[in-house]
Amino acid sequence: MKPLTIHHTRDPNATTAPPDSHQDTYSKTVLGFWIYLMTDCLLFASFFATYVVLHESTASGPSSQELFSLSTAFIETMILLFSSVSCGFAMLAAVKSQKNQTIAWLAVTFILGLSFLAIEGHEFFTLVQEGNSWSRSAFLSAFFSLVGTHGLHISVGLLWMATMIGQLTFSGITIAIFRRLVIFSMFWHFLDLIWIFIFTFVYLMGVI
Amino acid sequence: MSHEEISLREMQKEWHGSLSGYLCGFIASIVLTAISFGIVATRALSGPSLKYTVASLALTQAILQLIFFSTPRLGS
Numbered sequence: 184m185k186p187l188t189i190h191h192t193r194d195p196n197a198t199t200a201p202p203d204s205h206q207d208t209y210s211k212t213v214l215g216f217w218i219y220l221m222t223d224c225l226l227f228a229s230f231f232a233t234y235v236v237l238h239e240s241t242a243s244g245p246s247s248q249e250l251f252s253l254s255t256a257f258i259e260t261m262i263l264l265f266s267s268v269s270c271g272f273a274m275l276a277a278v279k280s281q282k283n284q285t286i287a288w289l290a291v292t293f294i295l296g297l298s299f300l301a302i303e304g305h306e307f308f309t310l311v312q313e314g315n316s317w318s319r320s321a322f323l324s325a326f327f328s329l330v331g332t333h334g335l336h337i338s339v340g341l342l343w344m345a346t347m348i349g350q351l352t353f354s355g356i357t358i359a360i361f362r363r364l365v366i367f368s369m370f371w372h373f374l375d376l377i378w379i380f381i382f383t384f385v386y387l388m389g390v391i
Numbered sequence: 392m393s394h395e396e397i398s399l400r401e402m403q404k405e406w407h408g409s410l411s412g413y414l415c416g417f418i419a420s421i422v423l424t425a426i427s428f429g430i431v432a433t434r435a436l437s438g439p440s441l442k443y444t445v446a447s448l449a450l451t452q453a454i455l456q457l458i459f460f461s462t463p464r465l466g467s
Binding site for chain 2: 260264357368372382383
């Protein structure tokens with residue numbers, strides 16, 4: 184009687200490596216951040232809707248035609264657009280693991296974001312000084328809520344960028360830092376996208 | 392190369408941004424913003440047609456930015 188032999192054959196295409204936990208965290212983070220950005224979209228949508236409804240409710244105070252400067256808004260738009268692209272350049276450097284170039288482009292983005300915030304802060308300050316604060320009329324309340332919320336997001340973005348520059352300086356481009364850079368760039372591009380609508384529906388439509 | 396480095400390379404490969412993509416989005420955005428600004432500043436149009444034109448220019452720019460600037464795609 185022949186002895187029974189069992190041949191163990193391996194499927195050459197089967198992968199024996201365990202699933203990549205880094206890759207898994209990365210996709211989950213990106214998905215989670217997309218979901219966060221969509222909830223932020225809802226927030227801005229509510230503010231936009233409120234602004235459109237209250238636009239004419241000036242309580243015999245100044246209207247948007249009297250208050251808004253189109254050239255200032257245009258400069259702000261250009262600054263934010265440039266910062267969006269410099270953020271993209273930082274990512275192009277990060278993909279090639281070029282630490283110093285990533286830091287340099289992030290610094291450029293930071294300075295542009297800060298200039299944007301300074302111009303907006305100056306605009307808000309002037310409005311309040313002239314007695315046209317958020318308590319003046321429903322129109323101004325809606326204006327400050329909408330544009331101020333965007334400005335608050337920009338401030339958070341600046342804080343985030345400063346943190347990333349610090350982390351890059353000390354640790355270089357690691358998995359965790361690359362992941363954070365990717366979602367930061369999503370955040371920054373998203374804010375530029377929201378600003379297009381603020382520029383159009385608040386400033387351009389406001390002076391018509 | 393360590394396991395971590397291999398994972399980082401994989402993530403970097405999955406990232407879809409390119410220099411030409413950024414420049415296309417950038418130039419398109421500048422042109423569209425300038426057109427909107429120009430139409431309103433010179434009052435080239437009037438009434439509802441002005442509003443609809445400016446609103447559609449904004450929507451176009453938003454879609455273009457979504458295409459050119461939103462680089463991490465889900466899945467692979």
